[in-house]
Amino acid sequence: MSIDLSGGNAPVSTRVMNLSHFLTESARRLGDATGFVWGERTWSWAEMEARAAAFARALREEYGVRKGDRVLVQSANCNQMFESMFACWRIGAIWVPANYRQSAEEVAWLAQSSRACGLICGGAFAGHAEACAPHVEFTVSIGESGFGEDFDALVARHAGQPLAPVAVDRDDPAWFFFTSGTTGRPKAAVLTHGQMAFVVTNHLCDLMPDTGPDDASVVVAPLSHGAGIHQLAQVAHGVKTVLPAGEKFDPVEIWSLVERWKVSNLFTVPTIVKLLVEHPSVDVHDRSSLRYMIYAGAPMYRADQVRALDKLGPVLVQYFGLGEVTGNITVLPPTHHHADDRHMRIGTCGFARTGMQVQVQDAEGRDLPPGETGEIAVIGPAVFAGYFDNPEANAKSFRDGWFLTGDLGHMDEQGFLYLTGRQSDMYISGGSNVYPREIEEKILEHPDISEVAVLGVPDPKWGEVGVAVCVARADAEPDADALLSWLDGRVARYKMPRFVVFWSEMPKSAYGKITKKMIRAELEARGHLPAPVE
Missing domain, CATH: 3.40.50.980 (Rossmann fold)
Structure with a gap:
């Protein structure tokens, strides 16, 4: 009615x-x-x-x-x-x-x-x-x-x-x-x-409750995107915004600003959390004021998550959300972060944000049961109004009122969401779907590996095979064959990367994110794409 x-x-x-x-x-x-x-x-x-x-x-x-x-x-x-x-x-x-x-x-x-x-x-x-x-x-x-x-x-x-x-x-x-x-x-x-007013309210509700004029927030990313949204929420509650003096990211400066201005929250991406936590300056400056280290843009690898929790304590907040939904899809608050695997839902990016509804759908838009992988879809007041002057993209991105994120994942019985990766990241090897994130998580358990990205490349026999691009930890000199031998038995054989290359560092976007698009371009530029094996 x-x-x-x-x-x-x-x-x-x-x-x-x-x-x-x-x-x-x-x-x-x-x-x-x-x-x-x-x-x-x-x-x-x-x-x-x-x-x-x-x-x-x-x-x-x-x-x-x-x-x-x-x-x-x-x-x-x-x-x-x-x-x-x-x-x-x-x-x-x-x-x-x-x-x-x-x-x-x-x-x-x-x-x-x-x-x-x-x-x-x-x-x-x-x-x-x-x-x-x-x-x-x-x-x-x-x-x-x-x-x-x-x-x-x-x-x-x-x-x-x-x-x-x-x-x-x-x-x-x-x-x-x-x-x-x-x-x-x-x-x-x-x-x-109207949408942004909801987003700001939701950020303050779900990401950093009890934030107010006595707090401060340091900016470690460009204001043009997610950091600008985050700082708008600070303005709404009278929280001072602190910009580093230098344009280049400097962990020493960030931790000194945390101490000087009694910073209570910051927003960043997992790779920057990793750099902040692993830098010696983290132990030099007083960071007792920090209550919320909010990360988004990608799930944090478990090894990095544990290291951050051990170093900083229960301050991690994860959210999953594209720019189109202005970060408002799921949240994993501090109480759900644990360094002990026995108490942690490993791999989850949290549960639906307040006022939002999330589903994992099949290709026809049907809501899939727990445990089944499909495309993540969302409805609610945080969803954007559509792409400007782009009817083709709008038609592709919306179905029956749901915004289709292009991300793959599954839910558990309690509604916690687990990301498998972007649809564009998945590759098919020998007729089987391979989701790189699962392999990346395993490789990062190796004590000599600091960063990794796995992506599929064409192969005449298997359709596609995996290439693992790795960055070694300082003073470590891992061998490709030894790494593959170590990985054998830890993942199914069809998921095993066929090739491994080592770089001194990963290419990163302006926001500190590691993107497969940039890595693939760098593989081509360096001539590191392997020749197909007959």
């Missing part, structure tokens, strides 16, 4: 809070308290709010930016980048941050495909500004540059001029979140004001 609430007139309002209000509210409550830290500089909540409002007025009055317009951002982490997010939302514009490590040509394609009206560009990226110029109407520079008007000069010119946020509806776009582009060009996932 449906209930008509309209009274036969106009539909009930779908208006929601403008996301810029998160900053306004924290500035109202906390005023002169420190809200943002970058190196030795600090900004109060009131200063951040005033700067964001001034830049919003500059965008509207000097460049004519209006509700629904897209503003592309090409910048390393800085206070201006963060302020631009709230400024865009204040006038109803859509924030379109790029992965700043992309080439000038790649970012120019983002400008064109998003139909951006303007570009906010770090002074170090003159080539990017030049490449984007034919596709945008204006450019604003951050820091010293030879292009565009300076961000801070615009802020100063419009300081002290009040500007109320525009009204927005639940489905009004706020952020174009570009996928990492594991296959083909990146796609712009449309994140909306």
